[in-house]
Amino acid sequence: MPSSTTRSDIEVEKLSKIFGSGEDAVRALDDVSLTIPENEFFTLLGPSGCGKTTLLRMIAGFEQPTSGRIKLGGSDIADLPPNKRPVNTVFQSYALFPHMTVAQNIGFALKMLGKPKAEIDETVSRMLKLVKMEPMANRKPAQISGGQQQRVALARALAPRPRVLLLDEPLSALDLKLRKEMQVELKRLQAETGITFIFVTHDQEEALTMSDRIAVMSAGKVLQVGPPREIYNHPAERFVADFIGDTNFIAAKVERANGRSATVRLPSGVALTAGLPEGLSPGEGENVTLVVRPEHAKLAADGALKGTVENAVYFGTDTHFHIRLDTGDLFILRSQNAAMPNGLPDMGDAVSIAIPEGAVQVVRG
Ligand code: ADP
Numbered sequence: 001m002p003s004s005t006t007r008s009d010i011e012v013e014k015l016s017k018i019f020g021s022g023e024d025a026v027r028a029l030d031d032v033s034l035t036i037p038e039n040e041f042f043t044l045l046g047p048s049g050c051g052k053t054t055l056l057r058m059i060a061g062f063e064q065p066t067s068g069r070i071k072l073g074g075s076d077i078a079d080l081p082p083n084k085r086p087v088n089t090v091f092q093s094y095a096l097f098p099h100m101t102v103a104q105n106i107g108f109a110l111k112m113l114g115k116p117k118a119e120i121d122e123t124v125s126r127m128l129k130l131v132k133m134e135p136m137a138n139r140k141p142a143q144i145s146g147g148q149q150q151r152v153a154l155a156r157a158l159a160p161r162p163r164v165l166l167l168d169e170p171l172s173a174l175d176l177k178l179r180k181e182m183q184v185e186l187k188r189l190q191a192e193t194g195i196t197f198i199f200v201t202h203d204q205e206e207a208l209t210m211s212d213r214i215a216v217m218s219a220g221k222v223l224q225v226g227p228p229r230e231i232y233n234h235p236a237e238r239f240v241a242d243f244i245g246d247t248n249f250i251a252a253k254v255e256r257a258n259g260r261s262a263t264v265r266l267p268s269g270v271a272l273t274a275g276l277p278e279g280l281s282p283g284e285g286e287n288v289t290l291v292v293r294p295e296h297a298k299l300a301a302d303g304a305l306k307g308t309v310e311n312a313v314y315f316g317t318d319t320h321f322h323i324r325l326d327t328g329d330l331f332i333l334r335s336q337n338a339a340m341p342n343g344l345p346d347m348g349d350a351v352s353i354a355i356p357e358g359a360v361q362v363v364r365g
């Protein structure tokens with residue numbers, strides 16, 4: 001978390017990138033501002049084409065901004081060519097040099113920088129240890145697995161001690177089990193090296209489990225920035241709520257807004273207190289959209305929402321009830337099974353859903 005004692009490492013100010021011109025112009029990045037402190041695991045999360053790679057490439061210096069600024073440690077880096085920026089990138093295609101050994105791959109950048117052999121050897125053995133590849137130092141990339149190749153690519157990128165490591169969907173080529181292992185590994189590497197990581201993914205679970213903070217992007221814009229819990233529990237935008245996790249959307253009318261909360265009335269007449277995103281102050285009588293996470297709602301004798309069970313899907317740990325509300329909307333409710341050994345409703349049963357205080361959020365859009 002940023003605080004007054006942490007220094008900001010990367011500052012992106014009103015950054016825009018337009019590819020092409022005239023009718024073919026693509027606004028890949030649209031007025032993006034971000035501050036990323038030192039030593040943070042920061043994630044850019046968004047669907048394909050939202051501008052994640054474009055933003056990384058501008059930080060790395062491979063692409064020039066159309067407008068806006070990028071600062072590193074307080075200084076504008078516009079005039080620094082990529083090889084002069086204390087930034088390194090790990091790509092999805094790790095592209096190791098096939099004719100070099102693991103150790104030679106890791107030492108390559110240091111050799112290009114003209115570092116003395118003793119220093120290269122020392123760094124390479126430290127990096128081999130860091131990514132747990134010591135026994136395979138003398139193998140060629142073709143002689144190790146995909147996950148091991150990715151670890152070597154990480155070691156190669158970390159060897160010159162970049163100040164910031166950019167990771168562009170580095171795990172998406174790996175199968176699920178390896179990906180899970182590498183997620184843990186990446187977190188450990190970030191903590192041990194203390195290097196700022198800017199990690200790109202389109203996978204919401206990956207973002208939630210790994211990040212200190214997440215920036216959710218859509219169509220070239222950053223919609224919301226915050227720690228995983230805040231993004232999940234208090235989405236500010238409909239897109240954010242929809243993209244991350246499963247969500248119920250409910251229509252409501254505002255009775256009154258007060259700072260960061262509002263009293264809203266459901267079509268059933270029931271009033272609820274809902275969280276308000278920063279900067280939003282809807283007027284009395286205004287129509288708004290509420291979000292409620294499926295696991296935050298509860299079956300209750302006399303809840304705020306009424307409906308009929310259309311489907312109950314058993315998942316072992318929990319059951320997902322698909323409930324057709326009296327308003328016609330579908331509501332998904334997730335209930336943990338351990339707590340309710342019997343007495344679960346069946347298809348066709350009329351039920352009532354309670355929404356606890358703090359589980360309702362107004363979203364924009
Ligand atoms: P992401 O990494 O989130 O999938 P990108 O940053 O690669 O998204 O792309 C953002 C948008 O910019 C897309 O619409 C993409 O087609 C466009 N784009 C990216 N690079 C170029 C380029 N060199 N020329 C033209 N359009 C580009």
Ligand code: MG
Binds near residue numbers: 052054168
């Ligand atoms: Mg990309």
